[in-house]
Amino acid sequence: xxxxxxxxxxxxKLPHIWCPGCGHGIxxxxxxxxxxNLKLNQSKVCIVSGIGCSSRAPxxxxxxxxxxxxxxxxxxxxxxxxxxxxxxxxxxxxxGDCSAIGGNHFIHAARRNIDITTIxxxxxxxxxxxxxxxxxxxxxxxxxxxxxxxxxxxFDLCKLAQSAGATYVARGTVFHVPQLIKLIEKxxxxxxxxxxxxxxxxxxxxxxxxxxxxxxxxxxxxxxxxVTVRSASKMSEEELSGKIVIGEFHEERVPEYTEEYAKVIxxxxxxx
Amino acid sequence: xxxxxxxxxxxxACVEGALAAGMRFFAGYPIxxxxxxxxxSAEKLPKLGGKFIQMEDEIASMGAIIGASLTxxxxxxxxxxxxxxxxxENIGFACLAEIPCVVVNVQRGGPSTGLPTLPAQGDxxxxxxxxxxxxPIIVISPSSVREVYDMTIRAFNLSEKYRxxxxxxxxxxxxxxxxxxxxxxxxxxxxINRKYLNPSMSVYKPYMDYDGDGIPPMMNFGDGLPYxxxxxxxxxxxxxxxxxxxxxxxxxxxxxxxxxxxDDILEYENIYTEDAETxxxxxxxxxxSVHRAVYLLRQEGxxxxxxxLKTIWPFAHKAIKKLKQTPVRNLLVAEMxxxxxxxxxxxxAEGAFRTYGLNKYNGELITPQEVINKVRxxxxxx
Amino acid sequence: MTQKNIKIYIxxxxxxxxxxxxxxxxxxxxxxEGGKPVIVNLSACTDCKLCELRCPDYAIIVGGENIE
Ligand SMILES: Cc1ncc(C[n+]2csc(CCOP(=O)(O)OP(=O)(O)O)c2C)c(N)n1
Ligand code: SF4
Ligand code: SF4
Ligand code: SF4
Numbered sequence: 001x002x003x004x005x006x007x008x009x010x011x012x013k014l015p016h017i018w019c020p021g022c023g024h025g026i027x028x029x030x031x032x033x034x035x036x037n038l039k040l041n042q043s044k045v046c047i048v049s050g051i052g053c054s055s056r057a058p059x060x061x062x063x064x065x066x067x068x069x070x071x072x073x074x075x076x077x078x079x080x081x082x083x084x085x086x087x088x089x090x091x092x093x094x095x096g097d098c099s100a101i102g103g104n105h106f107i108h109a110a111r112r113n114i115d116i117t118t119i120x121x122x123x124x125x126x127x128x129x130x131x132x133x134x135x136x137x138x139x140x141x142x143x144x145x146x147x148x149x150x151x152x153x154x155f156d157l158c159k160l161a162q163s164a165g166a167t168y169v170a171r172g173t174v175f176h177v178p179q180l181i182k183l184i185e186k187x188x189x190x191x192x193x194x195x196x197x198x199x200x201x202x203x204x205x206x207x208x209x210x211x212x213x214x215x216x217x218x219x220x221x222x223x224x225x226x227v228t229v230r231s232a233s234k235m236s237e238e239e240l241s242g243k244i245v246i247g248e249f250h251e252e253r254v255p256e257y258t259e260e261y262a263k264v265i266x267x268x269x270x271x272x
Numbered sequence: 273x274x275x276x277x278x279x280x281x282x283x284x285a286c287v288e289g290a291l292a293a294g295m296r297f298f299a300g301y302p303i304x305x306x307x308x309x310x311x312x313s314a315e316k317l318p319k320l321g322g323k324f325i326q327m328e329d330e331i332a333s334m335g336a337i338i339g340a341s342l343t344x345x346x347x348x349x350x351x352x353x354x355x356x357x358x359x360x361e362n363i364g365f366a367c368l369a370e371i372p373c374v375v376v377n378v379q380r381g382g383p384s385t386g387l388p389t390l391p392a393q394g395d396x397x398x399x400x401x402x403x404x405x406x407x408p409i410i411v412i413s414p415s416s417v418r419e420v421y422d423m424t425i426r427a428f429n430l431s432e433k434y435r436x437x438x439x440x441x442x443x444x445x446x447x448x449x450x451x452x453x454x455x456x457x458x459x460x461x462x463x464i465n466r467k468y469l470n471p472s473m474s475v476y477k478p479y480m481d482y483d484g485d486g487i488p489p490m491m492n493f494g495d496g497l498p499y500x501x502x503x504x505x506x507x508x509x510x511x512x513x514x515x516x517x518x519x520x521x522x523x524x525x526x527x528x529x530x531x532x533x534x535d536d537i538l539e540y541e542n543i544y545t546e547d548a549e550t551x552x553x554x555x556x557x558x559x560x561s562v563h564r565a566v567y568l569l570r571q572e573g574x575x576x577x578x579x580x581l582k583t584i585w586p587f588a589h590k591a592i593k594k595l596k597q598t599p600v601r602n603l604l605v606a607e608m609x610x611x612x613x614x615x616x617x618x619x620x621a622e623g624a625f626r627t628y629g630l631n632k633y634n635g636e637l638i639t640p641q642e643v644i645n646k647v648r649x650x651x652x653x654x
Numbered sequence: 655m656t657q658k659n660i661k662i663y664i665x666x667x668x669x670x671x672x673x674x675x676x677x678x679x680x681x682x683x684x685x686x687e688g689g690k691p692v693i694v695n696l697s698a699c700t701d702c703k704l705c706e707l708r709c710p711d712y713a714i715i716v717g718g719e720n721i722e
Contacts, residue, residue, distance in 0.1 A: 001665070001712040010500075013511065014668070015711060021672030025710030033707075046493050048339075059500060059511065064493040066342065067502035068335065069361050075332035079339025079347070080493060082323050083297050087343070087494045105335075108328040175678075177707035203672075216677040219708075261323060268318035 008032040008042070010062050017056060021215025023174035023200035027121050028057045030177055031090070034184035046087045048077040050102060052094035053128045054121035054200075071101030074109040077116050085258040088188070089115070095122040095136035099155050103135070110164035113192045114257035119184065120157060120195070123202035131205030138242075142209040161195040162250045168194035169250040174201060175222040176246060183248070192256045199226075199244050277454045282420045282447040283308035283350075286376060286440070287316060289424030290348050292461055295374070296322035297345040299336035301329055301355060304388045305444040306378040309350035330355035334362035337373045341366075342501065344492035346428055350376035353386060356395060356402070363437055364403030365503045367526070370435035370479070370488070372466055374427045379443040379556075381635045390635030391444035393556055396612040399439050400585045406523060408530040410434065410537060411585040413441040415559045417451035423582070429464035430537060434529055435487055441584055443608070445557035445637060471496025479522070480508040486529035530586060539582035540591045544570060548577030550602040550647055551595060552630075553617055555581040558606050558638050565643035575599075576647055584613075592620040602650050606630040606638055626653070660699050660717065664691055668713035675705040675714060 001009065009032070018024050035045065045063045049055035051070035058065035064087070068076045073091045081089045098106050098120050109116060125143060126132040133143035133150050136157065140149045162169045168190040172180035180198065187194035201207065201218040212218045222244060229247035232240060280288070286309050290298075298313040300306075314324045323340070327333040330351050337347035351359060356377045366373050381387025382394045395402075399411040410430050414423040424440055431438035467489035469476060476497040479488050488508075491499065504512040505519045513519070530537065544566060545551050554562045559580045569576045577600075579591055595603070603625045605614040611629040618627045630646045632638045662683070671689035680702065685694035691705075691714075699716070706714045 001668075002706075002715050005712070009712075010511075015670070018710065020670035020710075021674060022710055025712070026708055029707065029710075029712060043496065043498055044494055045498075059502070062498055064498045065500045066339070066493075067500070067504065068338075069365055069503055072331060072335045072362065075327065075335030076339035078325070078327070078332070079297070079299060079336030079341075080343055081339075082299075082325055082336070083340035083345045083347075084343040084492075084494055104328050105332055108332070174708070177704065181707075215672050215674055219674060219678060261318075261325075265318040265321055268315075269321075 005032055005036060008035065008062055010060055013060050016060055018053060019204045021201070021203045022053070023123060023202070024054050024057060024121050026174040026177060027119065027180070027198050027200060028060065030180045031092070031119060031184055032061065034181050034188060037181070037185055038188055040088055040188070044087055045090070046080055047090045047092060048073045048080070049092045050094070050097035051128070052097045052126070054092060054094035055097055057092045057121070071097050072105060073097070074102060074105040074116065074118065078109060078114055081114055081116055081258055082261065085115070089117070090188075091116055091118045093118065093120055094127070095120055095124060095157070096126045096134040099135040099157060099160070107160070107164035110161050110166040110193045110195065112257040113165055113167050113254050115191055115193070117187045117190070117194045118196070119187070120197050121200045122157065122197055123200040123206055124154070125202050125206040127202045127205055131209060141206075144209070157197040158195065158249045165193070166195045166250070167192035167252050167254050170195070170248045171197040171199065171244070171246050173199040173222050173226060173244065173246055175219050176226065179246070186248070190251070192254060199246075277452055279450050280417055280453050281308065281450050282417050282442065283378070284312055285417045285421040285453065286350070286424045286442070287312040288455065289421040290374070290428065291316060291320065292458060293425040293428035294346045294463060294465070295348050295428065296320065297337060297340035297347040298322075298349065299325045299327050299333040299340070299347070300349050300351065301327055301333050303352045303355045305380055305447050306350040306352045306376060309376060330358035331362060334359040334375070338362060338366050338369075338371045341371045341373050342493045344495070346372070346432065348374040348376065350378065352378045352380050353382045353395065354384070356398065360403040364405060364407060366437040367403065367407040367409060368503055369501050370526070372431040372435055373437050374424070374431055374440060375437055376440045376442065378447040379441065381633070387635040389444065391557060391608060391637060392633065392635065393443055393558065393608040394612070394633065395441065396584060396607070396609060399441055406527070408436050408526050409439065409585060410436055410530065410583070411439040411441050412539070412582055413555045413584050414446055414582075415556055415580065416446070417449065418453045420446060421453065421455060425461060425463075429462070432466040433464045433487070434533070435466065435490070436530065441556070443556045466490050473497070477508045478510040479506060481525065486525050486532065534586060534590070537583055537586065538588045538590065540588045541580040541582065542577065542591070543580070544577035545579060545595060545600065546577075546598060547575055548598070548600055549575040550577075550604060550650055551600050552576065552578045552604045552606055552643065552647070553581065553613070554578065554606040555584060555613075558608055561638050561640045562606055562643050564640040565647070568640060569644055569647055574647060574651070587616050587620065589620045592617065596624050600625060602626050602628065604628045604630055604646060604650055606643060608632050608638060660696065660701050662693055662696065662699065663715040665713040666690065668711045670711050672710060674708050674710070678708060679705050
């Protein structure tokens with residue numbers, strides 16, 4: 001590992017537990033590089049996760065790290081940010097962690113526009129429990145609990161976040177890493193709730209069940225299916241089917257939650 | 273100095289006590305009969321520079337107070353049956369990760385939505401074993417408005433001192449009744465804060481028993497060295513481990529930090545137990561009826577006394593043991609449930625007493641008359 | 655094209671042989687030796703660092719600076 005990145009890792013905990021070719025390591029690397037580019041104060045950064053393979057990431061990262069319960073990272077993170085708005089908060093979460101069991105916390109954190117950067121390690125599957133379908137598993141894909149093909153429709157996390165009130169929304173992939181780092185930097189600089197949906201690969205469970213036996217095949221799929229927001233805007237719904245639209249979807253300035261609460265304190269204390 | 277005497281509701285006294293104890297963060301979700309605690313907190317906390325947030329549910333509220341506590345804020349949430357059920361997983365997290373926090377459970381009739389506006393004491397076992405796995409927990413239960421105030425302070429003190437969630441177990445009657453109370457001067461209140469570690473140290477092992485008392489000192493997120501907190505079994509450095517000795521040592525320490533300090537944690541009240549033949553064991557609002565019944569029975573010459581448990585968990589076995597050195601022959605456990613505490617009392621009695629239950633679970637209080645009738649019936653058996 | 659003095663360092667202990675670096679180097683700088691990347695065409699390397707950024711195990715460093 002690059003010397004200047006070493007201080008961001010708990011090097012004695014590496015190598016990480018992730019399978020060969022698992023995209024979680026790529027996203028974690030991108031997060032750390034974005035933090036390094038922004039020169040954030042390490043002791044004022046707090047990284048919170050839920051449960052899942054992806055949620056193990058904070059354990060390898062040398063910051064204030066909190067590995068909570070399945071789906072609840074945003075709830076814990078909300079308490080931290082409310083109590084100490086000076087801390088920079090990242091939530092690292094899996095697609096199941098974020099959008100299934102944690103779906104309620106997700107939409108409400110977005111609605112409040114609390115200053116938390118949420119990065120979803122979206123591998124379209126429950127990795128840690130061995131490959132069951134998640135709310136992000138595409139229709140007709142196979143999973144251990146969808147042996148005949150998935151009949152559930154999947155979320156579009158970016159649309160979900162935006163309509164819930166997130167004020168920065170973007171999608172990146174583990175193939176387009178330089179762009180991913182830029183997006184993470186923007187999300188971190190954004191004041192308010194930012195969501196980054198990162199299209200990720202789980203070769204072990206999603207790949208094997210869906211005729212992509214190697215991480216390379218899975219990466220190729222991302223490469224083939226990705227289109228930028230700009231080109232997507234010129235494509236028909238039919239042309240867009242199955243495509244991964246990447247880039248920034250939404251950015252707006254809206255009062256941030258803890259700043260609003262600071263005003264509540266002022267009011268309560270008799271200011272105006 | 274003139275002391276103020278005010279008419280106050282139990283839930284209000286809870287918030288006043290919490291603020292006096294240093295609560296500066298509250299996260300909650302409305303539910304009868306606890307809602308006033310959230311409402312009053314929403315009004316009072318920002319006046320003191322504290323923070324209130326209404327979360328999307330009780331799971332989130334529990335998560336949020338753990339998060340806030342990690343930054344050094346004394347934190348509380350309040351709920352009732354259905355919400356208390358939802359909090360359980362994260363209560364377990366706080367037990368294992370040793371995050372101080374106070375959880376108020378104002379009991380109402382259950383199970384399920386049950387009897388939202390009526391009192392019950394059906395959560396006795398849930399407060400002890402509601403979350404999965406062996407874990408330490410402290411549960412205390414007030415019987416009057418003034419005691420709600422004092423015990424809320426005590427809940428914070430115990431939670432901070434032992435780094436364990438403390439549950440304030442109330443019931444609808446104690447929460448909603450209004451009594452005249454005289455609150456103590458702030459300066460006369462004993463406040464215990466968690467042990468802090470000097471943030472300038474060069475290596476910090478967040479679960480190291482630096483002082484040998486089983487309670488590792490804490491450091492706030494953001495104050496010094498970054499560290500890791502997890503709900504997985506962890507070693508003294510805070511990182512996950514599946515090593516058998518690490519698991520055993522951690523669980524042993526979690527239990528012993530509570531069970532080695534029972535003299536400090538257990539509180540109970542004996543009334544007329546020295547010469548009693550029958551002792552009525554009770555807690556919460558039921559103890560009020562029992563107290564009245566004992567007074568009336570004594571006037572009739574009945575040798576009856578009462579044991580009021582203020583600490584519910586850990587169970588005060590020593591209080592039962594002490595009764596073994598008195599003439600007591602009968603123990604009558606009065607509670608608004610099917611006999612949850614009775615089972616523990618029986619085990620504790622080890623056959624030294626005849627044990628009886630006085631149980632009511634229809635949303636009505638146990639009345640003094642019902643206690644009197646039951647004592648007479650017990651006396652006949654004897 | 656200016657001739658740069660690019661060095662590539664591969665941490666063999668960290669490598670989990672996923673093959674991503676080999677498959678996706680735009681200049682085919684790597685070959686495979688039992689799944690592990692070996693440098694076969696260093697002069698083609700453009701220092702784009704994609705291999706380093708995509709390595710899930712932080713086993714690659716590309717560039718002159720950080721390699722001892
Ligand atoms: C309350 C609860 N339910 C279920 C589980 C089991 N569980 C652990 S991880 C997981 C799914 C994780 O999937 P995802 O969030 O997509 O992350 P990944 O492992 O794919 O990175 C589940 C269901 C749990 N730990 N807690
Ligand atoms: S199971 Fe999937 S998500 Fe989990 S480490 Fe392996 S590849 Fe990654
Ligand atoms: S990408 Fe990294 S882990 Fe994968 S083969 Fe290349 S060096 Fe090894
Ligand atoms: S830096 Fe670019 S060109 Fe050079 S080896 Fe890596 S991927 Fe290939």
